[in-house]
């Protein structure tokens with residue numbers, strides 16, 4: 001096991017400052033229906049829209065917000081549009097992990113100088129609410145990082161969007177911010193992408209998990225976590241490792257048809273409430289057997305929460321040197337077994353729930369077995 005945590009005194013050496021996640025954009029087959037799913041099941045509020053009614057003839061996007069999190073749900077109207085080719089190949093998935101920067105142009109050219117590949121060149125979009133500068137670089141698979149400079153903008157989202165609200169009252173579920181976004185990459189590609197974030201973005205390697213940390217009797221994976229200087233951006237990168245059966249990462253790659261975003265972890269301050277609400281709205285979670293709770297407190301020590309409530313919601317607990325965390329994982333949220341969500345509540349812990357890996361991977365294997373993909 002090789003663990004190095006730099007979270008306490010991590011030097012700020014970012015290539016360019018990143019203030020946080022600006023938005024996460026999903027390319028989907030039917031943005032209207034998917035956006036209703038995120039409103040009704042996940043408690044996101046509709047805040048902005050673009051489509052034929054606003055002059056966008058070929059692309060429709062719904063912008064959703066909860067806490068500091070913005071999701072953009074996008075579909076195309078023309079069968080020849082690249083967005084629909086993306087959906088045909090990958091299924092519904094994450095296209096853009098957008099980063100909020102101070103100077104999009106400078107960030108873009110610095111990234112290119114350090115070896116990034118361009119996704120699109122800097123441009124300025126304007127409307128009556130001001131201007132936004134954007135540029136984008138490529139990361140793993142067909143995923144991109146859009147760099148967004150929005151200090152001169154007062155509108156609902158971006159120029160070209162109109163403000164729009166949910167058709168009915170939405171009950172937020174306590175989502176606060178994006179804690180981390182995980183990418184799955186092909187066998188042998190993890191170090192390349194870790195190096196990309198180190199070289200191009202100036203990120204630091206936060207922690208390494210090898211196949212001894214993350215394995216069951218059947219499958220294994222390896223993972224490294226990179227982070228920017230202020231810790232607001234954390235990108236774990238997974239790759240499959242050899243096992244007796246097909247790992248969850250290989251299953252993802254088989255169905256997504258390339259590297260891509262595996263899960264988005266959402267922070268909450270009241271995980272029992274958040275998870276209970278999600279369950280009531282029909283969201284399904286991975287199941288960890290009840291006997292997990294017989295020994296968990298011996299492992300993690302004292303926690304504030306009532307263990308019976310955590311057991312009732314099937315929420316997992318882990319502890320590191322700095323505190324503890326509570327976490328749970330949804331089942332995939334689209335037809336293909338690709339993207340899913342993690343809900344996480346941190347009490348000091350800055351790690352990722354290593355103590356739960358075995359129980360979780362066994363839970364995923366039970367699901368893979370049902371899909372015939374183990």
Ligand code: FE2
Pocket residue numbers: 180182263265342352
């Ligand atoms: Fe995670």
